[in-house]
Amino acid sequence: MSAAAGRGLAELDLKLGYDSADEALRDFYVPSLARAVTYDRSVGYFRASALSVAARGLSRFIAGGGRMRLLVGAELAEEDAEAMRGATEVSTELASRLARSLATADDLERRRLEVLAWLAREGRLEVRVAIAVDRDGEPLVGEGQVPYFHEKVGVLRDAFGNGVAFQGSVNESATAWTRNFESF
Numbered sequence: 001m002s003a004a005a006g007r008g009l010a011e012l013d014l015k016l017g018y019d020s021a022d023e024a025l026r027d028f029y030v031p032s033l034a035r036a037v038t039y040d041r042s043v044g045y046f047r048a049s050a051l052s053v054a055a056r057g058l059s060r061f062i063a064g065g066g067r068m069r070l071l072v073g074a075e076l077a078e079e080d081a082e083a084m085r086g087a088t089e090v091s092t093e094l095a096s097r098l099a100r101s102l103a104t105a106d107d108l109e110r111r112r113l114e115v116l117a118w119l120a121r122e123g124r125l126e127v128r129v130a131i132a133v134d135r136d137g138e139p140l141v142g143e144g145q146v147p148y149f150h151e152k153v154g155v156l157r158d159a160f161g162n163g164v165a166f167q168g169s170v171n172e173s174a175t176a177w178t179r180n181f182e183s184f
Helices: 003-007 024-035 049-053 055-063 079-082 093-100 103-108 112-121 174-180
Strands: 040-045 067-075 125-130 153-158 162-168
Touching: 003 067, 024 055, 024 112, 024 153, 024 174, 040 049, 049 055, 049 174, 055 112, 079 112, 093 103, 093 112, 103 112, 112 125
Parallel strands: 040 067, 067 125
Antiparallel strands: 040 153, 153 162
């Protein structure tokens, strides 16, 4: 268990809500992720870039044995999809540092696709893709009237059973966490 996880989520001084006027990445996301051992996220758009902007928290999440489950909309960047399948090449040196909890925030920021692939290969990342289906369960094809999965909910839990949940407009991407006007 990492030092941050030893302090747990209950010790964070979190606000009831955040918007772009706040430093939500710095004051909510990174410290919460650093103390979590599970992260469940339902989101319309996922980009591995979210891992790079939260690298400080993610490095502690990984060191604490963290497990992540994602439910995402069907629009993924090809490089993110390959990483989630574990198809992205992971250097032996980085895999070894990740396994021994020696990876730095700098490693995670620069090598986010390798980190995502490593989590998938280690069974610490589970990804499901949500698509619209008809009454018979067949995928709907086309644009315009076809609904798109766009829910945005997150639940982080620590080793002590404490949890933090959030819901709002923020997708799981660097742009959402750092540049868009978002609230949750």
